[in-house]
Amino acid sequence: MTLRTTLRLLALFSVLSLAACATPVAYDYTAFRRHPPRSILVLPPLNQSTAVEGTYSYLSTVTLPLAERGYYVFPVAVIDQLMKENGLPTAGEMHAVPPAKIHEITGADAVLYVVLHQYGSKYVLLGTTTSVEVSARLVDTRSGEVLWDGKALAQQNSNGNSGNILADMIAAAIVQVINSKTDPGHQVSRLANAQLFGIPKRELPTGPLLLSDHQKR
Amino acid sequence: MERHWPVARRLLLACAALSMGACATAPRTMYAWGSYEELIYTANVKPGSLTPEAQADQLENDRQVAEAAGKRLPPGWHAQLASLYAESGRVDLAERELLAEKAAFPEATTLMDRLLANLRKSKP
Numbered sequence: 194m195t196l197r198t199t200l201r202l203l204a205l206f207s208v209l210s211l212a213a214c215a216t217p218v219a220y221d222y223t224a225f226r227r228h229p230p231r232s233i234l235v236l237p238p239l240n241q242s243t244a245v246e247g248t249y250s251y252l253s254t255v256t257l258p259l260a261e262r263g264y265y266v267f268p269v270a271v272i273d274q275l276m277k278e279n280g281l282p283t284a285g286e287m288h289a290v291p292p293a294k295i296h297e298i299t300g301a302d303a304v305l306y307v308v309l310h311q312y313g314s315k316y317v318l319l320g321t322t323t324s325v326e327v328s329a330r331l332v333d334t335r336s337g338e339v340l341w342d343g344k345a346l347a348q349q350n351s352n353g354n355s356g357n358i359l360a361d362m363i364a365a366a367i368v369q370v371i372n373s374k375t376d377p378g379h380q381v382s383r384l385a386n387a388q389l390f391g392i393p394k395r396e397l398p399t400g401p402l403l404l405s406d407h408q409k410r
Numbered sequence: 411m412e413r414h415w416p417v418a419r420r421l422l423l424a425c426a427a428l429s430m431g432a433c434a435t436a437p438r439t440m441y442a443w444g445s446y447e448e449l450i451y452t453a454n455v456k457p458g459s460l461t462p463e464a465q466a467d468q469l470e471n472d473r474q475v476a477e478a479a480g481k482r483l484p485p486g487w488h489a490q491l492a493s494l495y496a497e498s499g500r501v502d503l504a505e506r507e508l509l510a511e512k513a514a515f516p517e518a519t520t521l522m523d524r525l526l527a528n529l530r531k532s533k534p
Contacts, residue, residue, distance in 0.1 A: 300520025
C-alpha cells in the first residue's frame with residue numbers, strides 16, 4: 194500500500210462515515226412537545242408489499258425499539274386479537290378506527306400507523322437482497338394531531354453487508370441482543386426500525402419510561 | 411514514500427475506531443426480552459406450529475431468566491401471557507397476569523380492566 198492509496202482510502206472513509214451520519218433538515222417537534230405520549234399502541238401494518246407474511250413479521254419487531262426508547266407499548270398480538278374479535282379482521286379496517294375510539298377502549302396516548310411498502314428477498318446476479326421499506330405516523334389519540342412521522346428503507350445482501358457502515362454496526366449490535374431463528378425479512382425489519390426511529394435530527398424522541406444506561410442491568 | 415505508510419495506516423485505523431465509537435450502540439436493554447417477539451412471529455407467521463401451552467411454557471422460562479438477572483419484563487409481556495392462558499382455559503392464571511401487567515405498567519390500566527371484565531364474563 195503506497196501513501197497515496199492509503200490517503201485515498203482515508204478520504205473515502207471520511208466521506209463514507211460522514212454520509213452514514215449526515216442528516217437533513219431538523220424535524221419540527223412542536224406537536225410532539227404539545228402532547229408527549231407515555232403509551233403507544235401499534236396497529237398491524239398496512240401491507241402494500243407482495244409478501245403476506247410481512248404483516249406479522251414486521252409487527253413482531255416493533256415493540257422492542259419503542260419500549261427501549263421509553264414508552265409503554267401495548268401488547269401487539271393482544272390488540273390485534275381484540276380488534277379481530279370486534280369485527281375488524283384486516284389492518285385496513287383497524288387503521289380506519291378513529292383515534293379517539295382507540296383511546297376510549299385502551300387508554301393509549303398515541304397510535305402508530307405503519308405502512309409496509311416493501312418486504313422480502315429478491316434474487317439478483319450476485320446473490321439475494323432482502324429489503325424492508327416502511328413509513329410510520331404517530332398520532333395523538335385525543336387531538337388527532339400527527340406527533341411524529343418517519344420512513345426507512347433497509348437492505349441486506351446475502352453476504353451479510355448492507356453497504357452502509359452505520360446500518361451494519363446497528364445490525365451487529367442488534368444481533369447481539371436478539372438471536373433469532375426467523376426469516377431474513379424479519380431481521381431486516383429490525384434494521385428498518387433502527388433507522389425509522391433513530392435517524393438523528395428526526396428521530397422519535399425518547400419517552401418517560403426511559404432509564405439511563407447506568408440504571409440498566 | 412514507502413516509509414510513511416505505517417503512519418498513514420495508523421491514522422486510518424484510528425479514524426475507523428473513532429467513527430465506530432461515535433455511532434455504535436450498546437446492546438444493553440431495559441427489559442428482558444427473551445422470546446416475547448419471536449413467539450409472536452412464530453404464532454402468526456407459522457400458525458399452528460406452537461400451541462398456546464408451549465408458548466406459555468417458553469414465556470414462563472423467560473420469566474425465570476429475567477428474575478435471575480434482576481431485569482424487568484417488557485411492556486405487554488404479562489398481557490400476552492394472559493391471553494395464552496385464557497386460550498388454553500386457565501382463567502385464574504390469565505387473571506393473575508392481567509393484574510401483573512396493570513401493576514407493572516399503570517399505563518395499561520384501561521385496557522387491562524376491559525380484558526379482566528371480558529375474562530370474568532367468560533368464567534363458567
